[in-house]
Structure formats: C-alpha cells, structure tokens
Amino acid sequence: MSEHTDLKIPALELKSLVFSWPDQAPLFNIPQLKLAQGQHLFIYGPSGSGKTSLLNLLAGIYPCQQGDILIAGQSMADMSAAKRDQLRASSIGVVFQQLNLIPYLTVLQNVLLVSAFAKKIPQAEQRARYLLQKLGLEQQLWQAPANRLSVGQQQRVAIARALLSQPALLIADEPTSALDHKHRDSFMQLMLSEAQLCGTTVVFVSHDPALRRYFHFELDMEQLHQGVQPC
Numbered sequence: 001m002s003e004h005t006d007l008k009i010p011a012l013e014l015k016s017l018v019f020s021w022p023d024q025a026p027l028f029n030i031p032q033l034k035l036a037q038g039q040h041l042f043i044y045g046p047s048g049s050g051k052t053s054l055l056n057l058l059a060g061i062y063p064c065q066q067g068d069i070l071i072a073g074q075s076m077a078d079m080s081a082a083k084r085d086q087l088r089a090s091s092i093g094v095v096f097q098q099l100n101l102i103p104y105l106t107v108l109q110n111v112l113l114v115s116a117f118a119k120k121i122p123q124a125e126q127r128a129r130y131l132l133q134k135l136g137l138e139q140q141l142w143q144a145p146a147n148r149l150s151v152g153q154q155q156r157v158a159i160a161r162a163l164l165s166q167p168a169l170l171i172a173d174e175p176t177s178a179l180d181h182k183h184r185d186s187f188m189q190l191m192l193s194e195a196q197l198c199g200t201t202v203v204f205v206s207h208d209p210a211l212r213r214y215f216h217f218e219l220d221m222e223q224l225h226q227g228v229q230p231c
C-alpha cells in the first residue's frame, strides 16, 4: 500500500460538477461523488453521454468550469493549468484510447517518462522493470521503440507508465478496445491487481458491459447525474 493518503480523505471527490461545451446545454451536472482509496469504479453510458469529457476533467486536462474535483483532498477548482499538470504527474495515472506513447522512445523510456515530471519516484527504473515483467511484456522488448509493438503490447506499456508513481487515482478510457476477449481479460486482471497492490483508486469507462464484473462498483452516466453514490 502506498503512502498517498489519509484513509479518511476520499481519493476522488466531485462537488456540484457542471460541464458544458461552448454554446451547448450542460453535458453533465454531477451533484456529488466520493470514492475511497482503493475503490474501483466502472462508468458506462451510451456514445456521446460525456464519459470521455468527464475523464478529461478528472485528469485535469480540462479546467473545472463550475463545481470542484478533489484528488486525495487537493482541490482542482482554482488550479492553474501548470498546477493541474503537476498534480497529474504526481497523483493521477491516465490510460486513454490513444495511448500517447512516444513512438521513437523505447518501452522502458516511455514508462520512465513520467518520472521526469513527477515528484521523485523512488527506484523508478527498478519499479518500471517490475511492472513490465508483471504485465507480461517480454524483456527483449524493453529496449525496442514503442512503435514496433502490437497494440496489445502498447496497452500494457501504457498501464505500466500510468502506475509507475503509485498514483492515488488511475483513470482509464476504453483501454481494451483493440483487444480480443482473451487478451482483454488478462489485461483487466493485471491492471486491477497492480492497482490493488498500490492502493490506487480506479475510474474506468467503457461501452463494454462484459467488463463490469471486474469492478467493486458500477454507475451509469444517468446515475451520476442523480448523485447516486457507489455502494
């Protein structure tokens, strides 16, 4: 279990969070959501219901327009973009559909990239090797450029990168969309067991209802609007 939080402080808390695209009605209005350290939440909803927009807000990529998002007690409402970037580097792991690996850097360099921005990660290289091994990525690939890997292999690199700093929160947006069922299931098990070991809270969005079974809680976008809490 990592040192990141006082267990009484939620790893993630949303307060009256409203978000709209310019000249459009609010896409969502979430009165409240609290997730404790180590809880894993699955969010689903139809295409266009705002899942990706919500995750971009949680990751601090978009600024809060109205309401607040607290990550391990730190409020993002009034943070500058630079402060949100710092918070993301130290406390939030992100795996999006576009995996955002740097194609010409090696696998190991991609995983370690975050340590250049985050608070000092103790024994970062040792941890990177441990994660790559646990995620089943053969050692002979660690020095290969990321663009030589299959999509499934790249997804595992992206998870290793996201978990390197033992973040308070892991945010994942359809990271298994390119995998067949067998690889999808092993990917989910590896990702969530590593998150569990780190005490990391997980928010995962997908259309794929078959993935619900891996999570402690599930909520659809409609329930989020109604303020239903994970329980």
Ligand SMILES: Nc1ncnc2c1ncn2[C@@H]1O[C@H](COP(=O)(O)OP(=O)(O)OP(=O)(O)O)[C@@H](O)[C@H]1O
Pocket (backbone or CB within 6 Å): 021, 022, 027, 045, 046, 047, 048, 049, 050, 051, 052, 053, 054, 207
């Ligand atoms: N950059 C943008 N500018 C304006 N509107 C946008 C932008 N990005 C998304 N939207 C709109 O916001 C709504 C929600 O999009 P979002 O991608 O968050 O939904 P989603 O639930 O993740 O969809 P999907 O499951 O298809 O990925 C859509 O109506 C979309 O057109």
